[in-house]
Structures are given as structure tokens and as C-alpha cells.
Amino acid sequence: MSLKINTPPPHGGKLVDAVIRDKDKAISMAVGAIPYDLKATRDPVSGLPIRNVYREIMSIAYGFFSPLDRFMTRNEVESVLKERRLLDGWLFPFPIIFDISEDDLKKLSVKEGDRLLLRLKGQPFAILNVEEIWNFDPKDLADRTFGTPERNPEVVKRKFDEKHPGWLIYRSMTGIALAGKVYVINEPVFKDPYNRFWYPPARSREEMQRRGWRTVIAHQTRNVPHTGHEHLMKNAAYLGDIEPCHGILVNAIIGAKRLGDFIDEAILEGHEALNKYGYISPKRHIVTFTLWDMRYGNPLESLLHGIIRQNMGCTHHMFGRDHAAVGDYYDPYATQILWEKGIPSFGLNAPPYDLDKGLKIRPVNIKEFWYCPKCGEIAYSDTCAHTDIAQRFSGSFIRGLIAEGIEPPPIIFRPEVYRVIVKWWRVYGYPFVNKKYLELKERELEADVPPMDVPMKR
Amino acid sequence: MSLKINTPPPHGGKLVDAVIRDKDKAISMAVGAIPYDLKATRDPVSGLPIRNVYREIMSIAYGFFSPLDRFMTRNEVESVLKERRLLDGWLFPFPIIFDISEDDLKKLSVKEGDRLLLRLKGQPFAILNVEEIWNFDPKDLADRTFGTPERNPEVVKRKFDEKHPGWLIYRSMTGIALAGKVYVINEPVFKDPYNRFWYPPARSREEMQRRGWRTVIAHQTRNVPHTGHEHLMKNAAYLGDIEPCHGILVNAIIGAKRLGDFIDEAILEGHEALNKYGYISPKRHIVTFTLWDMRYGNPLESLLHGIIRQNMGCTHHMFGRDHAAVGDYYDPYATQILWEKGIPSFGLNAPPYDLDKGLKIRPVNIKEFWYCPKCGEIAYSDTCAHTDIAQRFSGSFIRGLIAEGIEPPPIIFRPEVYRVIVKWWRVYGYPFVNKKYLELKERELEADVPPMDVPMKR
Numbered sequence: 001m002s003l004k005i006n007t008p009p010p011h012g013g014k015l016v017d018a019v020i021r022d023k024d025k026a027i028s029m030a031v032g033a034i035p036y037d038l039k040a041t042r043d044p045v046s047g048l049p050i051r052n053v054y055r056e057i058m059s060i061a062y063g064f065f066s067p068l069d070r071f072m073t074r075n076e077v078e079s080v081l082k083e084r085r086l087l088d089g090w091l092f093p094f095p096i097i098f099d100i101s102e103d104d105l106k107k108l109s110v111k112e113g114d115r116l117l118l119r120l121k122g123q124p125f126a127i128l129n130v131e132e133i134w135n136f137d138p139k140d141l142a143d144r145t146f147g148t149p150e151r152n153p154e155v156v157k158r159k160f161d162e163k164h165p166g167w168l169i170y171r172s173m174t175g176i177a178l179a180g181k182v183y184v185i186n187e188p189v190f191k192d193p194y195n196r197f198w199y200p201p202a203r204s205r206e207e208m209q210r211r212g213w214r215t216v217i218a219h220q221t222r223n224v225p226h227t228g229h230e231h232l233m234k235n236a237a238y239l240g241d242i243e244p245c246h247g248i249l250v251n252a253i254i255g256a257k258r259l260g261d262f263i264d265e266a267i268l269e270g271h272e273a274l275n276k277y278g279y280i281s282p283k284r285h286i287v288t289f290t291l292w293d294m295r296y297g298n299p300l301e302s303l304l305h306g307i308i309r310q311n312m313g314c315t316h317h318m319f320g321r322d323h324a325a326v327g328d329y330y331d332p333y334a335t336q337i338l339w340e341k342g343i344p345s346f347g348l349n350a351p352p353y354d355l356d357k358g359l360k361i362r363p364v365n366i367k368e369f370w371y372c373p374k375c376g377e378i379a380y381s382d383t384c385a386h387t388d389i390a391q392r393f394s395g396s397f398i399r400g401l402i403a404e405g406i407e408p409p410p411i412i413f414r415p416e417v418y419r420v421i422v423k424w425w426r427v428y429g430y431p432f433v434n435k436k437y438l439e440l441k442e443r444e445l446e447a448d449v450p451p452m453d454v455p456m457k458r
Numbered sequence: 459m460s461l462k463i464n465t466p467p468p469h470g471g472k473l474v475d476a477v478i479r480d481k482d483k484a485i486s487m488a489v490g491a492i493p494y495d496l497k498a499t500r501d502p503v504s505g506l507p508i509r510n511v512y513r514e515i516m517s518i519a520y521g522f523f524s525p526l527d528r529f530m531t532r533n534e535v536e537s538v539l540k541e542r543r544l545l546d547g548w549l550f551p552f553p554i555i556f557d558i559s560e561d562d563l564k565k566l567s568v569k570e571g572d573r574l575l576l577r578l579k580g581q582p583f584a585i586l587n588v589e590e591i592w593n594f595d596p597k598d599l600a601d602r603t604f605g606t607p608e609r610n611p612e613v614v615k616r617k618f619d620e621k622h623p624g625w626l627i628y629r630s631m632t633g634i635a636l637a638g639k640v641y642v643i644n645e646p647v648f649k650d651p652y653n654r655f656w657y658p659p660a661r662s663r664e665e666m667q668r669r670g671w672r673t674v675i676a677h678q679t680r681n682v683p684h685t686g687h688e689h690l691m692k693n694a695a696y697l698g699d700i701e702p703c704h705g706i707l708v709n710a711i712i713g714a715k716r717l718g719d720f721i722d723e724a725i726l727e728g729h730e731a732l733n734k735y736g737y738i739s740p741k742r743h744i745v746t747f748t749l750w751d752m753r754y755g756n757p758l759e760s761l762l763h764g765i766i767r768q769n770m771g772c773t774h775h776m777f778g779r780d781h782a783a784v785g786d787y788y789d790p791y792a793t794q795i796l797w798e799k800g801i802p803s804f805g806l807n808a809p810p811y812d813l814d815k816g817l818k819i820r821p822v823n824i825k826e827f828w829y830c831p832k833c834g835e836i837a838y839s840d841t842c843a844h845t846d847i848a849q850r851f852s853g854s855f856i857r858g859l860i861a862e863g864i865e866p867p868p869i870i871f872r873p874e875v876y877r878v879i880v881k882w883w884r885v886y887g888y889p890f891v892n893k894k895y896l897e898l899k900e901r902e903l904e905a906d907v908p909p910m911d912v913p914m915k916r
Binding site: 002003234235236237238239240242243244275278279280281282283284336339340351353354362363364365366374375376377378380382383384385386410411 | 701824
């Protein structure tokens with residue numbers, strides 16, 4: 001039995017690369033395509049942007065979602081909803097749908113076989129080969145995507161509703177889907193600071209090889225890290241093979257956020273501060289991001305996280321309590337249940353690594369960290385027995401302090417990380433996501449798209 | 459690929475149980491055997507006891523050394539020295555030799571085929587079936603056991619000499635060996651506090667099953683734990699399978715010690731204090747011991763440790779810097795080299811888990827822990843990058859403080875653990891092993907042997 005673990009192959013065997021870097025080829029693909037300006041999916045009540053499909057296009061084209069290389073057809077979505085598998089059998093948790101309004105459909109008079117030239121911020125950005133146009137009931141899709149207490153009693157604790165931001169994304173779709181392969185023909189240029197954290201799978205794998213990392217553990221984040229997150233990272237990283245994981249890959253999910261969330265730029269630079277100031281050696285730690293409007297699907301989201309980070313070259317993925325969760329829709333340990341024994345009602349009869357065409361990335365199921373005044377340190381809930389005096393981390397308590405301008409004590413928040421929050425607070429006028437930030441972010445996005453001329457006809 | 463790891467089989471497939479619990483059978487084995495009082499091996503210069511073979515008999519008979527069930531013949535010792543394997547092929551690092559003086563040999567007029575009734579503290583204790591009587595050169599045996607810089611350049615940094623306590627044990631043997639199977643016929647009764655830490659392999663495995671531990675990591679100790687040891691234990695224990703190890707098994711090596719070492723009783727109760735006072739939850743932590751006069755053979759000792767703890771049911775074994783080392787005879791990471799790639803010059807062409815008839819226990823190679831004032835905690839040397847201000851643990855510094863009656867600061871020594879040292883200091887008049895303790899220990903040993911009458915003839 002060899003005990004050493006090596007970089008896993010991409011999910012599906014091969015990284016998708018649907019970025020057309022050859023200008024001539026890109027233009028020839030664009031010529032004759034029907035132009036369409038991408039637009040945000042918005043909350044029908046508040047009108048706030050909750051999703052921009054450009055992020056899904058980026059994640060498909062740069063290989064984060066490999067082997068998925070397209071927006072799904074009706075059959076593929078059915079397959080995903082029934083057994084969380086693509087049509088070619090590989091595990092995949094969520095319907096990935098390019099939806100368009102009835103108005104736009106008519107205006108464009110697009111039909112199957114057409115090519116759409118997707119424009120972003122006024123510039124040509126991507127090509128969608130329209131292979132199928134199909135209809136769906138958004139509410140039904142949303143329910144089937146996340147599950148119901150009746151159908152998925154192992155993990156779903158209550159009915160999903162519009163308070164759940166992931167359910168709301170599907171619920172707010174138009175009901176008309178264009179399915180087909182998608183290509184980025186004009187690479188967006190990331191703004192500062194996103195640019196230095198952009199490690200699509202191929203580059204991420206190169207970087208790991210360059211650093212000599214055999215084992216790498218992924219950390220999912222949508223937070224500026226407090227010391228509880230830091231200790232989750234540092235300690236879960238001990239799980240490697242015959243020695244701790246060589247590397248820790250922080251992969252932030254960047255996209256539309258909820259009000260009160262941390263600012264995306266602060267999330268990235270906050271994690272970076274941990275290595276910049278030596279709390280986690282930069283030799284062992286890298287901060288990256290993936291574009292995705294989070295669905296908060298707890299176990300299902302964890303499956304997507306596994307796919308993304310396996311594609312990026314990680315051997316391990318840490319999963320804590322309430323992974324990618326919001327509210328109490330799911331069991332707090334739903335993700336760990338998936339990775340421990342599977343969730344049959346979702347078609348996952350075994351953990352993802354035990355399923356045919358499943359994942360190769362290994363789960364690291366971790367419980368809680370708390371501050372223990374007796375141990376005098378951030379302690380692990382399965383190790384420290386001082387449960388009566390343990391002080392649990394509360395994200396909302398910490399956010400409350402920050403909102404009132406109080407720097408959290410260093411035992412729960414590193415001062416250098418706090419300074420990152422203050423830096424972006426100054427930029428945006430508020431330390432957290434508010435309506436203004438959401439609209440600004442939707443307008444500006446994370447990247448600019450360079451000018452590109454597409455002649456009417458070659 | 460199933461990722462869950464389960465209790466490994468004993469080394470060699472089956473636990474040795476050479477304890478005769480049936481009184482009649484025990485007596486019938488003793489009748490007609492030649493009585494011989496076990497005696498200490500002593501340092502020829504200082505005269506201090508450095509080994510008592512009763513400990514080897516206990517470890518053989520209770521299965522700690524499975525599949526070894528005997529004192530080795532000349533051929534078996536040759537096999538061990540050449541390729542660290544028993545005659546049946548299973549890995550084993552050290553010659554296990556029952557030596558006897560020429561005087562005693564003559565006095566007893568023992569010959570091959572005889573049975574020896576080994577007496578301990580004046581009582582019948584064990585039976586040795588003398589299958590072979592053979593001679594050896596103690597110095598040559600000692601050199602070949604531990605290696606030389608010329609023959610073992612991968613890990614041996616300088617020539618062994620009488621300052622090395624393990625080399626000295628072999629060097630001080632008589633040169634006459636009695637080989638053959640050994641049985642305990644009269645179970646010693648451990649004194650307090652040893653009795654509550656006595657978990658021979660069969661009992662240890664039962665206890666793990668009772669506690670529902672799938673994965674258990676072994677911690678080797680010969681120290682009262684400072685917080686560096688505590689953090690080694692707590693953090694190495696994260697390495698499990700899909701979650702941290704369920705249990706941590708501390709296995710202290712109890713036997714003849716060096717001057718200045720910690721008192722055996724304090725070692726056991728010091729580790730116990732960590733769980734008693736909740737620093738490591740008693741739900742996850744158990745303290746045990748094995749009788750063995752340590753050979754300080756670094757990589758070779760680690761192989762024995764692997765065998766002992768696999769037999770006890772552990773799935774993992776943590777190995778730090780300078781594992782079971784003394785002085786600078788071996789590379790500080792010699793043990794990790796063995797478990798990472800093997801040591802061909804010792805006949806170990808691959809790590810023990812990759813060799814046929816090798817071990818099933820998995821290594822956890824861990825670097826250093828230090829106190830970092832910037833991180834404000836005990837930090838791991840591969841994680842914390844504040845190398846210029848890191849404060850390394852120094853066992854001799856801590857012992858120096860204690861010897862002067864100064865309680866070490868709580869960040870490096872838990873107060874409850876210090877109190878254990880003080881408790882045994884009061885008992886023995888000195889906090890560390892001194893000549894008086896060594897002689898007292900040799901006289902008293904760790905156990906008493908109940909009276910047992912053996913009739914001259916049935």
C-alpha cells in the first residue's frame with residue numbers, strides 16, 4: 001500500500017479550456033453571431049442583483065467546472081436533478097442554466113443552431129452555440145435543486161423559500177433556457193486586487209508543481225478570516241498523507257453577495273494578510289478565487305467545491321460545520337454526511353469518492369474551533385474538554401463589533417486582517433456589502449473587458 | 459477507493475499470547491525446570507542497572523512484540539541484523555537476546571533442550587525453553603545493531619560508543635545467549651500507578667472497540683509532557699482518514715532510564731493529567747505503557763514502536779524530530795527518512811508499509827512546535843513564519859528550571875502536569891532519575907510477583 005497521495009486528475013479526466021486566445025479565430029466565431037448583452041438576474045422583490053451569468057461562463061470556460069463545458073439541456077438538467085450527474089455520467093450538483101427573458105428571445109428571434117455573441121460591459125465576451133431552447137418552471141426547478149424535507153429527509157430540515165439566496169436565484173430565472181457550448185472569445189482583465197488571485201485550474205496546477213506541493217488542502221471561504229477560520233485552515237491542513245498537506249489553497253467564492261456579507265476585496269486580501277504577516281507561512285498558503293454566485297446548497301455546494309478544487313489540483317478539501325450554509329434549511333452537518341456516507345435521496349448512494357465517475361478529492365471533515373481560556377488558545381471541540389467555559393466564535397458578533405467601529409480583540413481577529421477591512425471600508429464607505437456596493441459591483445464586476453471589434457461580415 | 463481506515467491486524471497476523479493463566483498448567487511447566495534468578499544488565503563502568511530482561515519477557519509474552527514469541531537464535535539475530543526481519547520474514551528491528559554469564563551457565567549446567575524456570579523477585583515468573591545456546595561478540599553485535607557511519611551513511615552520523623545507552627546495553631551483554639520460546643507462568647501484579655495504565659495489545663484493542671475508535675494515533679513518550687509535546691499529540695492527531703483520528707494512544711516506554719530523565723510514575727501521571735484536566739479530552743486520549751529498556755535506536759526504535767502500537771491496535775503513529783534519539787549519532791530526521799523512503803543499508807529498501815511482511819500502521823511525520831509570541835500560541839514550524847522570534851522548546855532548559863524549584867511558565871508547562879512532578883519529587887526526594895532511583899527501581903521494578911509454589915517433582 002503506497003500511502004503517498006498525488007495531484008488528482010481533473011474531474012472527468014481533462015480540464016475544459018474554452019478560452020479562444022487566437023484573435024482571428026475569436027473574431028471569426030463572433031462574425032454573424034447574434035449580439036446579446038448579458039444582464040443580471042435580479043431579486044423580483046428588491047430588484048437587487050443576485051447573479052450574473054458571466055461568472056458561470058468564466059468558470060465553465062476556464063475549466064473550474066470541468067468536465068462541464070456548456071449550459072445544460074433539459075435532459076442534462078433532469079439528469080442532474082435526479083442523480084446529480086451530467087449526461088456523460090460525471091457527478092455534478094447544480095443545474096447550470098443560461099436563461100433569457102421571453103422579450104429578449106423574441107427580440108433576438110434566436111433559434112436552435114444559432115450562435116449568440118454574448119457581450120459584457122458593452123464588449124464582445126463569449127459565444128454561446130444555441131443547441132437547444134427549452135422551458136422550465138423556475139419554482140419547481142428551485143425546489144428540485146435544493147431538495148425538500150419530504151424528499152430529502154436525511155439532510156433537508158425545512159422547506160426552501162425566497163429567504164434562501166440560492167433558491168431565490170433559480171426561482172428568479174425566466175423559465176426559458178438556451179443550452180449549448182460556450183466559449184470566452186475576449187478574455188476579461190481582472191481589476192486590482194482580483195488579478196493577483198486569479199489561478200484558473202491549469203495555472204493553479206502549474207503553481208502547485210512549481211512549489212513542489214504533493215498534497216494540497218482546499219479551504220472554501222466567503223469570509224474575512226477570524227482566528228477560528230485561521231485555525232480551521234491550519235489544523236485541517238495536518239491531514240495529508242504521511243505528513244501534513246504541503247499546501248493550503250484558499251479559494252474564495254466571488255460573486256453576488258447578501259447584504260451584510262464581507263466585501264469581496266477584503267475577503268481576498270484578508271486571507272492574504274494571514275500569509276503576508278506570517279500566521280500561515282506563504283510557503284504553504286495561496287489565496288485564489290472562483291467566480292460563482294453562491295447557491296448556499298450546503299452538501300450540494302460542497303460537491304461543487306470538491307469539483308472546483310479537484311480541478312485546481314487539490315488532494316484534500318476541508319469541510320466544517322454549516323458548510324456553505326445559510327439559515328437552517330439543511331442539517332448543520334449535511335456536508336459531512338455527504339462525504340461520510342452519501343445522501344441517497346439525491347442519488348448519491350455513497351460518498352463522492354466511492355462513486356463511479358465520482359471525485360478523487362478527499363474530504364477532511366472537521367468540527368468546531370473555539371477559544372478556551374483554560375487551554376489559553378483556539379482549541380478544537382473534539383480535543384478541548386472545557387466545554388463549559390469555551391467561547392464559541394460568532395460571525396455576527398464579530399461583524400457587530402466591526403460595524404460599530406470596534407476592533408475585535410486579537411485573540412479572535414488578527415490586527416493585520418482587521419486593517420484590510422478598514423482599508424476597504426474607506427473605499428466603499430461601509431465595511432460590509434450594502435445595496436450601494438451590490439449595484440456598484442454589478443456595474444463594475446470583477447473585471448474589465450478589453451475593446452474588440454467584430455466586423456459585421458467577414 | 460474507500461478512504462476509511464480501520465484497526466490493522468497485529469504484526470504477523472496474530473497476537474502472541476504466551477501468558478499461562480491456568481495455574482495447573484503453569485505449575486506443570488515449572489516442575490523440573492532449572493531455576494534461575496533474573497538479574498539486571500549493568501553498566502560495566504558505573505555498575506548501574508541499564509536493563510532487566512524481565513521487561514522483554516513481558517513484552518514478548520503479552521504480545522507487544524508479536525509475532526516474536528521467543529528469544530532469538532543466532533540465525534534469527536543474523537537475519538535481523540542483515541535485513542531487520544525475523545526468520546519468518548516479518549520486519550523486526552532489534553536482536554532480542556537472553557544472555558547469561560559463563561559462571562551461571564556452568565553453575566546451572568544448562569544445555570539445549572532444557573527448560574529454565576526464570577524467577578523474578580524470588581518468585582517463579584517465566585519459562586524459557588532453551589532451544590539453542592550460542593555465543594556472540596557483544597561489541598560487534600552492538601555495532602551491527604545500531605549501524606555505523608560507513609555502512610549506514612543515510613542516517614548514521616557518528617560512531618556509536620558507551621555514551622549511547624542502547625549501544626551500551628548490547629555492549630554490556632555477556633556474549634552467551636539462550637534462545638527459545640518464553641512463557642509467563644505467574645503474572646506480575648503492577649504497582650500503583652502502573653496498574654491503571656497496563657493495556658497489553660489484546661486489552662488495548664478491546665478498549666478501542668469499546669470506545670468506538672476507528673482510527674487511533676500512537677504517541678511515543680519518555681517524558682512528562684510540556685506544551686510542545688501536548689501540541690504534537692493534539693495536532694498530529696488531525697491526521698486520520700476522512701476526519702481526525704478518533705483516539706490518541708500515549709504509550710510510554712517504561713524501563714531502565716538515564717540519569718536526569720523524568721521519573722516513570724510522573725511520565726504516566728503527567729500524561730494522564732492532560733486528559734484529567736481537559737487539555738485533551740479523555741474521550742479521545744488514553745495513557746498506556748510498554749515495558750522496554752529503551753535502545754534509543756531512532757529509526758530502528760521507531761520500527762519497534764510501529765510494531766508495538768500496531769499490535770495495540772493503532773492505525774497511525776506520529777514521528778517527530780529526534781524520535782527516540784539521544785546525542786547526535788543519527789540524523790535528527792532519521793526516523794522520518796525511514797518512514798518516507800526506507801533505509802536500504804539496513805535492508806529496508808522502502809518504507810515499512812511498502813515492504814512485504816511490513817507494517818500496516820501509518821506514519822505521521824511531523825516537524826517542530828514552538829511558542830510564537832506573534833501568533834500568541836504554540837505554533838507549527840511549517841505553518842508559522844515568524845522564525846526569528848519563535849521560541850523553541852528546550853527539554854534541558856525546562857528540566858533546569860524544575861531542578862531549581864522554579865515552576866515553568868504555563869505556556870510551556872501545564873500547572874497540573876507540574877503538580878504531578880512535585881508529587882513524585884516528594885516521594886523520591888528528587889524530580890529526576892538519579893542513582894538512588896535507578897537502584898530502587900531495579901530492586902522494586904514496576905510489579906510484584908505473587909508467591910507461587912513449585913513442587914520439586916509432580
